[in-house]
Amino acid sequence: MIPTLFWTDGLFFLVLAMAGALVLVMRRREHFRRPWRTVSRSTPAMVSLVVIAVYLAVGIVDSVHFFPRADAAGSAAGANEPISLLDHWLGGLRTRTEKTYSEPFAAYAYAKEHLPTADGGQRWDYPRLTYGGAHLVDPESERVRDIAVTGVRGAGQGGLMWLIAAAGIAALIARSRREPIGRVVHRVARGQTPLPWRAMLLTLLLLCVGGGAIAEWSAHYHVFGTDKVGADVLYQTIKSIRTGLLIGTLTTFVTLPLALVLGLAAGYFRGWADDLIQYLYTTLNSIPHVLLIAAAILLTQVYMAKHEEAFASLALRADLRLLFLCLILGLTNWTGLCRLLRAETLKLRELEYVQAARALGVRDHGILLRHILPNVFHIVLISVVLDFSGLVLAEAVLSYINIGVDPTTESWGNMINSARLELAREPPVWWSLAAAFVFMFTLVLAANLFADAVRDALDPRRAE
Amino acid sequence: MSAYLIRRLLYAVPLLLGVNILTFLLFFVVNTPDDMARMQLGQKRVGPEAIRDWKHERGYDLPLLWNEGAEGTAQVTETIFYQKSVGLFLFRFGRSDQGRDIGADIRTRMWPSLAIATPSLVLGVAVNVSLALLVVLFRLTYLEFWGMALCVALMSVSSLFYIIGGQYLFGKLLQLVPISGYDGGRDAWRFLILPLTISVISGIGSGVRWYRTLFLDEVEKDYVRTARAKGLGELRVLFTHVLRNALIPILTGIVVLLPLLFTGSLLNESFFAIPGLGSYTIDAIQQQDFAIVRSMVYLGSTLYILGLLLTDISYTLVDPRVRLH
Numbered sequence: 028m029i030p031t032l033f034w035t036d037g038l039f040f041l042v043l044a045m046a047g048a049l050v051l052v053m054r055r056r057e058h059f060r061r062p063w064r065t066v067s068r069s070t071p072a073m074v075s076l077v078v079i080a081v082y083l084a085v086g087i088v089d090s091v092h093f094f095p096r097a098d099a100a101g102s103a104a105g106a107n108e109p110i111s112l113l114d115h116w117l118g119g120l121r122t123r124t125e126k127t128y129s130e131p132f133a134a135y136a137y138a139k140e141h142l143p144t145a146d147g148g149q150r151w152d153y154p155r156l157t158y159g160g161a162h163l164v165d166p167e168s169e170r171v172r173d174i175a176v177t178g179v180r181g182a183g184q185g186g187l188m189w190l191i192a193a194a195g196i197a198a199l200i201a202r203s204r205r206e207p208i209g210r211v212v213h214r215v216a217r218g219q220t221p222l223p224w225r226a227m228l229l230t231l232l233l234l235c236v237g238g239g240a241i242a243e244w245s246a247h248y249h250v251f252g253t254d255k256v257g258a259d260v261l262y263q264t265i266k267s268i269r270t271g272l273l274i275g276t277l278t279t280f281v282t283l284p285l286a287l288v289l290g291l292a293a294g295y296f297r298g299w300a301d302d303l304i305q306y307l308y309t310t311l312n313s314i315p316h317v318l319l320i321a322a323a324i325l326l327t328q329v330y331m332a333k334h335e336e337a338f339a340s341l342a343l344r345a346d347l348r349l350l351f352l353c354l355i356l357g358l359t360n361w362t363g364l365c366r367l368l369r370a371e372t373l374k375l376r377e378l379e380y381v382q383a384a385r386a387l388g389v390r391d392h393g394i395l396l397r398h399i400l401p402n403v404f405h406i407v408l409i410s411v412v413l414d415f416s417g418l419v420l421a422e423a424v425l426s427y428i429n430i431g432v433d434p435t436t437e438s439w440g441n442m443i444n445s446a447r448l449e450l451a452r453e454p455p456v457w458w459s460l461a462a463a464f465v466f467m468f469t470l471v472l473a474a475n476l477f478a479d480a481v482r483d484a485l486d487p488r489r490a491e
Numbered sequence: 492m493s494a495y496l497i498r499r500l501l502y503a504v505p506l507l508l509g510v511n512i513l514t515f516l517l518f519f520v521v522n523t524p525d526d527m528a529r530m531q532l533g534q535k536r537v538g539p540e541a542i543r544d545w546k547h548e549r550g551y552d553l554p555l556l557w558n559e560g561a562e563g564t565a566q567v568t569e570t571i572f573y574q575k576s577v578g579l580f581l582f583r584f585g586r587s588d589q590g591r592d593i594g595a596d597i598r599t600r601m602w603p604s605l606a607i608a609t610p611s612l613v614l615g616v617a618v619n620v621s622l623a624l625l626v627v628l629f630r631l632t633y634l635e636f637w638g639m640a641l642c643v644a645l646m647s648v649s650s651l652f653y654i655i656g657g658q659y660l661f662g663k664l665l666q667l668v669p670i671s672g673y674d675g676g677r678d679a680w681r682f683l684i685l686p687l688t689i690s691v692i693s694g695i696g697s698g699v700r701w702y703r704t705l706f707l708d709e710v711e712k713d714y715v716r717t718a719r720a721k722g723l724g725e726l727r728v729l730f731t732h733v734l735r736n737a738l739i740p741i742l743t744g745i746v747v748l749l750p751l752l753f754t755g756s757l758l759n760e761s762f763f764a765i766p767g768l769g770s771y772t773i774d775a776i777q778q779q780d781f782a783i784v785r786s787m788v789y790l791g792s793t794l795y796i797l798g799l800l801l802t803d804i805s806y807t808l809v810d811p812r813v814r815l816h
Contacts, residue, residue, distance in 0.1 A: 306505065306506070310513065312795075313506060313799075314510055314513070314514075314788055314791065315754070315791035315792070318772065322784060326521055326522045329530055332526075333526060333529075416647065423651055424649070424651065424758060427651060427758070428777070430776060447651070447655050455659070455663075460652070464652055467649060468648060471647040471648075476643060479643070
């Protein structure tokens with residue numbers, strides 16, 4: 028095992044580290060702690076946070092890449108592509124591919140075939156799947172019972188894990204509040220804690236039970252069926268989580284510096300700097316974003332085709348295209364935040380405390396960093412959180428127009444794109460779309476609910 | 492007023508120039524005509540002659556900005572920038588990389604786009620505004636809470652699912668309307684009704700939420716309290732007093748979109764096979780026809796800038812307090 032770090036992996040961990048650092052900084056400032064306390068008391072926000080945390084955990088595990096064999100350097104390119112820790116754990120799902128479509132929980136294939144019979148002839152029937160339900164002797168009679176039994180077993184294991192986690196959390200609360208654990212459990216159960224622990228733990232229970240059942244099922248069945256080339260749909264949709272999270276987070280690497288520097292400069296210095304920056308973002312804004320993204324992606328493709336030797340491995344090429352997409356989305360996305368920051372800075376620079384600082388001889392960059400930046404920071408936070416869900420949705424649309432992530436990258440957009448014509452089949456192949464819908468909807472809904480709570484708490488015009 | 496308009500029109504010139512230069516840089520400098528030729532003709536086994544011919548047919552074999560070999564004004568005019576980019580200012584779009592006349596294509600394709608985008612916008616705004624007013628009417632009740640929850644849920648569904656689901660439900664299962672296609676004549680409504688419905692439904696989530704915040708800003712103001720105090724019913728207060736005063740932000744959102752109705756909706760048109768400008772653009776992107784993409788970028792930007800201008804003018808029409816200087 029030789030660990031390797033993709034560009035997007037590194038940047039994703041950097042984002043997480045910066046978010047962590049930000050949390051530490053904000054914990055020490057009362058004016059930030061107060062709004063966040065409001066967020067932490069909101070049930071929808073905290074339930075969403077549990078869901079987002081689970082997605083994030085999957086994304087992180089999927090971002091630790093390594094070459095599976097030690098002779099990585101020596102082997103031929105392509106034969107030994109790097110895989111992630113998640114691939115390693117889900118190894119079975121990745122490799123257990125059927126011939127073509129199969130329904131969720133199916134034991135038989137989607138299409139009929141000529142099958143050899145015992146007496147040497149042939150019959151026209153549905154063949155058994157290679158992996159799905161292969162442990163059953165007679166699927167007709169055993170399958171439903173087996174699914175139920177496996178599901179209950181998996182749910183039970185998930186529930187057990189949840190019990191351990193819940194007990195641990197209760198013990199932690201009891202220790203930090205110096206109360207007997209019995210009373211803590213009692214209060215959590217009645218929903219009397221300041222943080223909505225009851226709702227959060229119930230969400231976790233749901234996720235644990237559901238996850239446990241799916242995990243147990245997926246050892247013997249294709250829970251979301253298989254796609255055209257027989258690949259497991261559950262595996263694809265889990266892998267898409269990382270792509271969605273990356274698109275939503277890495278974009279900030281471009282948006283934040285551009286919007287902060289230009290927005291503050293335009294509002295604070297005014298004059299020609301303001302004119303120039305306003306001109307810049309009006310021009311960018313007036314170009315239809317889809318077309319700008321399309322143009323940029325076409326250019327990247329041309330560039331990659333020209334410098335083929337620099338993008339030797341398929342995985343590397345797909346990874347860089349994902350990175351470029353994030354950067355390009357960032358380039359089209361910074362203008363809105365920049366305009367907000369400019370307007371707020373224009374207001375702040377006339378306030379007495381800024382005037383006083385200027386009268387005392389504080390330099391411009393000092394005023395900007397110490398007096399203006401902290402006071403516009405809530406706008407930045409709100410905008411980053413609000414943009415996230417929009418970016419996840421945008422990925423799907425862009426992939427449909429073929430200007431999204433690389434076709435080899437697993438993403439919800441690619442899943443929808445390749446499955447959209449399959450509803451027209453008879454019987455319709457609905458499971459790819461269903462899987463993408465469930466996983467994408469959950470993430471976007473959680474992100475939207477969380478963003479609403481953050482905005483309500485941090486925006487001074489909305490608070491109280 | 493007219494002085495203001497003239498100034499705004501003049502301000503549009505540097506903007507358009509900026510867009511033009513940006514597209515020129517993107518399409519000809521970063522990505523040279525040689526690359527385009529290789530992309531179009533296939534990467535491998537392309538001889539220099541084939542590339543030269545391809546470039547010559549499309550007029551991409553000229554120098555970028557300054558023609559050393561020419562005489563007099565031809566030094567400026569015999570260049571890619573003059574031939575390909577300056578023409579855009581006069582809406583001379585030239586020929587696509589496949590040799591079609593882009594200007595003629597745009598003129599025929601903008602009508603289907605208008606036919607679908609205009610009713611979508613009008614109906615969408617009407618539905619969203621009415622629903623938002625109803626939500627405000629029932630504010631601080633369970634109806635509002637669940638209405639808003641439903642909006643967040645609707646907002647969290649990708650627009651692709653609305654289209655795919657709508658086509659499957661109405662087109663395939665219920666067989667009410669054709670799944671896709673277009674007809675210019677009297678039968679056009681049969682093809683338009685499904686994309687229309689879907690675009691309205693997919694916009695409800697974010698639309699209602701947006702209009703609701705606008706109305707909530709107004710609903711606590713003094714004039715509303717006065718209207719209630721003199722005994723007007725809540726419905727009357729909302730639909731006449733509040734709605735009229737919230738018109739300014741509503742208009743800003745709509746007027747800027749008006750010129751863009753010409754370019755249509757990318758997703759709807761391509762899913763429903765409507766031969767409008769939206770599907771034209773998507774096809775161009777998928778065939779990597781840079782000439783069309785460039786023209787559409789320029790057209791879209793021009794219309795957007797026009798929309799900004801119209802927004803300013805519409806302010807003065809709805810709100811007599813606004814004076815443009």
